[in-house]
Amino acid sequence: MSSTDGASKVPPVVVFDVGGVLAGDPFGPLDAYCASVGIASSMEPYFRGDADFAALEVGELGLREWFGGFLRRVEAEHGVRLDVQAVAAALREARALRPEMISLVGELMQHHRIAVLTNNTAANDDFLVDMFQRGAPGGLPAGAVDLICNSAALKLRKPDPGIYVELLRRLECPAADVVFVDDFAENLPPAQELGIRTIHFSDPAQCRRELAALGARVSADPPARANAR
Template sequence: MNPTYRGLILDFGGVLTTPMKLNGQAFERSEGLTPGTYFRALVEHPEGVQVYSALEVGEASQDEWNRVIGGILGIDPTDLMRRALANLRPEPQIVTAAERARATGIKVAMLSNSFGIEPYNPYEDKGMWRDSFDAVILSELEGVRKPSPLIYRRALEALELEGSECVFVDDHAENLLPAETLGIRTIHHTTSPATTAALLDSLLPDRAPA
C-alpha cells in the first residue's frame, strides 16, 4: 500500500525544465563557442567554480557571475545569464504532474540552487515563480545550497510537513541522499516519462496518467 504523501519538492533546472546540458550546448552554438567550453568554465575553471558557488549562496551577484564567466569565455558579459538560459524551457510533463498534484491539495515546492534573480529572474521568465508553488526555496535567499541537509529542512519548514510526508525529485544523484536522511522519498530524474510515471504512482496512485 502506498504511503500518503502530502508534499512534492521539485528541482528547477533539468527537472521542471528541459535538460541543462541541451540548453548549454545551444548556448555554445549561439555564441560561437567550441563545444564543451561553457561547461568547463562552470565546473573546471577555478574562477568559474568559485563565482558560481558564491552566486548560489548569495555571496556574489548575478552581474559578478556575468562578468567572470564572460571573461573566461571571452564574450560580452552583458545580460549573460539571460543569454545562457535562453534555450531552457519548462518541461511539460513534469509541470503538468505538479499541477495535477497541487490541484488535489498536495503542497508543491520548488527547491533550486539559485541562478540569481537580479537583474534577470529565470524562474519568473520561465513562468515558474511564486504563484506557481506553495513554497519557493532558493539557495541564494537561504544562504545554503544543495546538497546541504539544512536546505531540505528549510523546504520542509516552508511546507509545514514532515520528511516522511514528502517526495523530492532531482536530476543529480548527489542531491538525493541528504533528503533521504530526513525521511523524504526521492526520485532520481532521468527522463520525463519515467519521472512522471513515478510521481503519479506515488502521489496519485488511483488516477491514470494524463
C-alpha cells in the first residue's frame, strides 16, 4: 500500500531502500545456486525475519560468525553443504543495481536530495559509498546520494521506529518533506506514523509513476518511452 496524500507538495527528499529496490531481488541469485545443488526451497527465511541476520545487520554479530552459522544451518536442515565461494558470489550478484533505478535517480537528483536507508552489514560500508556516492561502475552518478543510513552503523534496523527518527535527524528536515521507497510492506507503517510519505516498491516503472504522482520532478514514463512520443 502506498501513501499518495499531499501530492501537490513537491517532496524535497527521496529516500530509497537498497536490496529489492535500487538493487534487484536480494534472494534470487542465492536461490538459483541452491536450486542447482538440490535445495528447492528459498533461502529467504534465513534472512528476512531471521534473528541471526537481524543481529548481523545491527552489528551484534560479525560477518564471519554469521556466515559460518548460515552454512551450518542450511546443511543441518537440507543435508547439503554449500560452497562458500558460490554463496559469496551469489550474494555479490544480488547487489547489482537495476539500470532503470540508476536512470530514475539520475533524473531525481537534478531537483531532489537523495538518501539511502538500508538494513545492511558493516562489511558493505565501502560498497555503499562506492555505488551511491563515488560513482563506481554500475553505481549511481557520483554525488547522487547525500546521506547513507546503514543499520549496522546506526545499531537500528527497519522497521524499528527509531531508525526513521534518526533518518529525519540526519536529514535535518521534517517528515512531510520526505518520500521513502521500500519493497517490504512492514517497513512502511512506522515511517508513515511519523508523517513520511511512502511507496511500496514493486518495480521501477511503478515506482516512477508513484513518485511523479507525489509531486516528484520526474517523468511518469521511462525516458525511452517518453522520448518516443
